[in-house]
Amino acid sequence: MKVLVTGAAGFIGAWLTKRLTEDGVATVGVDSFSDYYSVDYKRARLEALGIRNCRLLDVSDRDAVEALFRREGFTHVIHLAAQAGVRYSVTHPHVYGQSNLTGFLNVLEACRQHGVQHLYYASSSSVYGHSSREVFSEKDPVDHPASLYAATKRANELMADSYASLYGMSLTGLRFFTVYGPWGRPDMAPMLFAGSIMNHQPLQIFNHGQMARDFTWVGDIIESVVRLINTHRAGGETGRHQVFNIGRGEPTALMDFITWLEDALGQQAPREWLPMQDGDVTRTWADTSRLEAVIDYRPTMPLATGVQHLAQWCLDHQQWLPTRQVVPITKTA
Known part of the structure; x- marks a missing residue:
């Protein structure tokens, strides 16, 4: 077994690369080291987790992807590289097309051409959009994404489905729900809230706090993915496409999360109540x-x-916390 992890300098990618390496799996990590958020932070994350085999590669570079697959002979691929962020997709749409669509197609084709046994790829809970369902099931229709980011993730699922049908490939989509934990993405709410609390800045709270998220600990995410890979290996690989929700399975009110975080940090921050942002959703479960x-x-x-x-991680690593909230994004003419 030889595994490629794309997006290995990212939050989930770094923790997964660490786990696979510790489990004795031959693992190669690649990342574009995009400056969407601090590259220094990404390198510090890799160093802290003991990852020394993360190479520079942009999956939207077709020739580079092809050369990597031809050289390495991967048996499994875990594709986590993507342009993240719902709100950023409102103002920077072309970045998402290049990374999330072209990049995914390049990886799909490389897996097909080089006989990869199984491709796992990151989808997102955002594909459910403004679902009216109380609990989000993989059986639910997902035809109305609320953001371009969500649309690219749904497009990835449809592309994977077509490759399974056409070429008998084995593919698994991972619909991650809000992931939090040490070395988390600094553009996500948990880290933004912690940064504002510790830097005595107002907390920007969208939709006036009427939101809930299925917050999931990164360690549980990693354990779920590793068990899924091992289960597939033990049961044999079949040419089909599956999609799984990867979450805790319980929503938490955003204001409760903020209160717990303030209590844990021993500090409070003033609130700045804001309307709902374009592309966002009120609840995930x-x-x-x-x-x-x-x-x-x-x-x-x-x-x-x-x-x-x-x-506790935030208290020990305050230098890496974001110093201000993201300025609200509104539609441009």
């Missing part, structure tokens, strides 16, 4: 029963305990 039936596992980290762990 993962139905994880399908995944649990396959891997016999469900997340074990209680949210209150996870917030305590995150807060």
Whole structure:
């Protein structure tokens, strides 16, 4: 088994690369080291997690991807590289087309041409858009994404489905729900909130706080993905496409999360109440029963305990916390 992890300098990618390496799996990591957020932070993340085999490569570079696959002979690929961020996609659409669509197509083609046994790729809970369902199931229709970012992730699922049908490839989409934990993405709410609290800045709270998220500890995300890979290997690879929700399976009110984080950090911050942002959704809640039936596992980290762990990491690494909230993005003419 030889595994390629794309986006290996990212939040989930770095933790997954660390776990696979510790498990004795031959692993190669690549990343474009995009400046969407601090490249220094990404390098510090890799160093802290002991990852020394992350190479510079942009998956939207077709020739570079082809050369890598031809040289390395991967058996499995975990494709996590993508341009992240719902709000950023409102003002920078072309970046998402290049990274999330062209990049994914390059990886798909390389997997097909070089006989990769199984491709796992990051989708997102954002594909559910403004779903009216209380709990989000993989069986739900996902035809109305609320952002271009979500649309590119749904497009990835459709592309994967076509490759499974046409070429008998084995592919698995991972619909991640809000992931938090040490070395998290500084543009996501948990880190933004922590940065504002510790830097005595107002907390920007969208939709006037009427929001809920299925916050999931990064360790539970990694355990779920690794178990899924091992289950597939033990049961044999089949030419088909599957999609799984990867989440805790329980929504938490945003204001409760903020209160717990303030308590854990021992500080409070003033509130700045803002309207709903373009592309955002009010609630996410993962139905994880399908995944649990396959891997016999469900997340074990209680949210209150996870917030305590995150807060301690923030106290120990305050230099890496964002110093201000993202300026609200509005539609341009």
